[in-house]
Amino acid sequence: MEKIITMMGPMLDGVYVTLQMFFITLVLSLPLGLLLSLARISKYKPISFLVETYIWLMRGTPLMLQLLFVYYALPLVPYIGIKLPDFSAAILAFVLNYAAYFAEIFRGGIQSIERGQYEAGKVLGMTYVQTMRRIILPQVLKRVVPPISNETITLVKDTSLIYVLAMNDLLRTARTIVQREFDMTPFVIAAVFYLAMTLVLTWVFNKLEERYAAYDE
């Protein structure tokens, strides 16, 4: 028991790093994903093509590779190359990657809204932006809650990838202790934490779905 308590100190530090990664990535990548999805459906072909290529790159290569690239290779790029501290590099890679996934989810949601909704907005005198903001996007939000929920739960677990940058997140901390003390308890604690986090998220998303259930389609 005493042993567990002494483990908890570093473990909690690890939890803190994991939570930070999770929340910052989520808060930045959701709006960025929405913007990308709007650009992706834009009438301006060069813009939509650019975003399409971006999404293809981000979804077509492993997140781990992107993480390594941002940390090790980005500083070598002429002119724009900067050496980011490990935490910033990790956030950048995660945000860029998750925004691409979220963009595809939002795009699917937007394209699932019937043309009649746009037309109703238009004949009532609304601009495209007004129609998007007041009519289309609120309905999209309802439809994307389940896939966003999935992606978010995946993100909780993906945060453990940052061990490659030697950052002491929850999982790496656990492993360090296990290797030092030959005691598997830290793994169990880590598992419990990830499960708890997933449970909380599931609950939050269920609440969201309930709120949106006020109207059905």
Next chain:
Amino acid sequence: MNMLRLNNIHKKFNHLEVLKGISLEVSQGEVVAIIGPSGSGKSTLLRCLNRLEVIDQGTIEIEGEILATEDTEGKCQYVSEQKAREICFKMGMVFQQFNLFPHMTVIDNIIEAPMLVKGIKKDIIIPEAEELLKKVGLFEKKDSYPSRLSGGQKQRVAIARALAMKPDIMLFDEPTSALDPELTGEVLKAMRQLALEHMTMIVVTHEMAFAREVAQRVIFMDNGDIVEEGTPEQIFNNPQQPRTQAFLKSML
């Protein structure tokens, strides 16, 4: 007064010419019914009026204001987006599929556009919206979501929503075609009421009885053309064109 003037409207979808030079004038307070077989271009014609479709050729004038016209080279030119929007929201439109906003209650469906587009304050528009709901007999449904309404109720809300923008012209595209037969009556009643109030109306419909009773003028379209037009009396009792005769016979 002329509410609407179309001159020589042409509209193509890819290579299919759907409107082949339609000209039409509608005066204030007039109720015009458009009838014709499926695919004849009735919906497309209505949709060209409020720029849901863009015409290829011709002139559209709404209440004396030009929406689209031809330049010296005969190419069709629309006025600016801003101007077009102002011209078009003088026309309300009711769709076959209602197109209510499912995420808003009935009352919010109605007040959304006046508040957003015209900047009308909520405490001013709410009583107006309630008045409109009473008029279509749905006041007690004001806080319901559209999914809780029957088709006939949805369509009456859609009519109230269009009226809340205080349009001068109302366009109806087969407003009762998606309804169970026993629900068409309540919608037609609301439309009849509007006609009695001298709303200018253009109604695409398969309800021949309604066209005969309410319209002052009936237009028969076929294959992208206006084949024949006249009073309901003339069209229904004494059609001149063989195509009109054949269509009316098929509708019996």
